[in-house]
Amino acid sequence: MGPEGKIAVVTGAGSGIGRASAEALAKAGARILASDIDYESARQTVSAIETAGGKAFALQADVSEPDDVKRMIDAAVSRFGGLDILHNNAGILSGPRFPDSDPSCWRRAISVNIMGVLSGIHYGTEAMRQRGCGVIINTASISGLEPHFTDPVYAATKAAVVNLTRSLTFLKEEANIRVNCVCPGFVRTDLEAHSSAVLDAEAQRRFKSRRAGFKDLPALEPDDIAQAVMKLIHEDGLNGKACIVNPGEPWQIQ
Ligand SMILES: NC(=O)c1ccc[n+]([C@@H]2O[C@H](COP(=O)([O-])OP(=O)(O)OC[C@H]3O[C@@H](n4cnc5c(N)ncnc54)[C@H](O)[C@@H]3O)[C@@H](O)[C@H]2O)c1
Secondary structure (H helix, E strand, O other), X not given: OOOOOOEEEEEOOOOHHHHHHHHHHHHOOOEEEEEEOOHHXXXXXXXXXXXXXXXXXXXXXXXXXXXXXXXXXXXHHHHHOOOOEEEEOOOOOOOOOOOOOOHHHHHHHHHHHHHHHHHHHHHHHHHHHHHOOEEEEEEOOHHHOOOOOOOHHHHHHXXXXXXXXXXXXXXXXXXXXXXXXXXXXXXXXXXXHHOOOOXXXXXXXXXXXXXXXXXXXXXXXXXXXXXXXXXXXXXXXXXXXXXXXXXXXXXXXX
């Protein structure tokens, strides 16, 4: 499916990968609902899209709240007339390291990273069934495919997203809806800053030291992930796949 003339919702669109994805989709001719828990950041994404000649509007929604996700999908349908593309991208780190961390930290990460994707797919497929087709991209992580000793709970949530994606291939047959995910390695974004409410000083030190380990690798930028998202949208044969994007390596589709 080419994005031209299509209607797309992107969560976590105010920053990093979500902003790059929203901008790439708009550039390819899609109309965008840019959603974020932080309305002002989503509005800035919309402003950049409009300056470049695209069409978009901003909406505040916390993906951990199913009612917010329903409101977001309903807004795309009422504003633009339907939903063709959904990028479930919003996500956070879990914070202090499991198993010592507080249950509130795991609950928040699970609510945003797993519940957010489940709700997006639940309400998104409802809207896509009305159109007779659709494409869903979930942002997982390389941490969903290999251990992440700095944040095991984050790794568990991303593994859930990968296997959820792989378990939904039946939607293609049933409703002409394809579901794929991207699994980025380390990308230069503000993920740690946006997760800082849950990152105590010790967690910040651990993440900083992990980041230092990447300093000699070529950096991944949000646009690199947006390009992988575009490929997963374009290629009709891709369904239930994880696209691994690592610095300095060709994409692997598994
Ligand atoms: N940066 C990386 O190295 C990396 C690697 C692999 C996967 N990821 C994943 O990419 C996705 C995007 O992260 P990013 O790196 O662009 O970080 P980012 O912090 O720059 O962007 C995430 C956006 O999500 C928003 N957000 C956070 N909680 C939300 C919620 N409950 N509801 C709605 N919006 C919410 C934030 O406000 C922010 O705008 C996340 O799912 C993250 O886990 C990031």
